[in-house]
Amino acid sequence: MENNNKEKVLPTKKETRLGSIRIADEVVSIIAGLAATELDGIAGMSAGLVGGIAEILGRKNFAKGVKVEVGEKEAAVDLYIIVKYGVRIPDVALAAQENVKQAIETMTGLSVVEVNVHVQGVGFPEEEEKEEEVRVR
């Protein structure tokens, strides 16, 4: 059962008597995004144009670089990441797939059918240093 806000009803024992539990798609995106960025080899998520503009305007976007398809019981995730220079990309991608799958399944009860990883760029050390300089006065 889905309403216009694209929320999902979790099948729980208390569903009919005490109400329903709904999880918005964006929550699934945020869980996936946080699970991906906590990995060591990932420099960040690739925002795209809209996400980039939102960040410039000061709005934090934890669902940046994540697209999800959420059904009644299953979810599919697409991650758009930027990896750190010097890492083995297939290994980092596999770790991202496993971490994201585990996080979503644990926190939402959904079964993750696939996690597709799209490596959009490579983050080099001096670019990260320049970003840090801007933040520190």
Place this chain on the structure above:
Amino acid sequence: MGIINRLLLLVYALCVSVSVLFLAGVFLHLIPEGMWQNELRYAVARPESLAVLAVVFLLGIHLMVAALSSGGKKDRREASGELVLSESGQGQVKVAVTAIRELSERSALAVTGVRDAKAKVEKQKEGSPISIALQLVLIQGASAPEVSGQAAQAVRGELAAALKLPDVPVNVLVSDISNAPVEQKRVV
């Protein structure tokens, strides 16, 4: 946009700017009414004015077409989008061609003797899924065969380490030799 189109754009922009300035002068009554009306009557009476207008019009059309076109011949072999690295039950792993290009250029630039490097990722039908076309600018005094060999080896090594793509063919073209000084950080 090529250099010829840029020059034409400069001429067109100058014509438009002068016309706008003239019109502004007329609207603000900076140019006396009698003067601009005389000039206009003179211009309308001359057949050459029509030729000038036609040239400016055609120039505008040409620049519009140049601006909207895809920018010259594109090598059909050049890869675009994403390369599928692996596919499993967990999902697909894809790498953007721009990321592969950045990695290749970075590893070539790290070789002593290389001043500048530009890489192009090309699709392959047999063997490795891609090949790299590497264009180098060397520092004056560097040995071209030696440096280009090292650059190719560096790129191959980087792609094998980062992407687990062994033995990617790297075709090197040394396009120029530069004696411009290489900027180095003197202080940390």
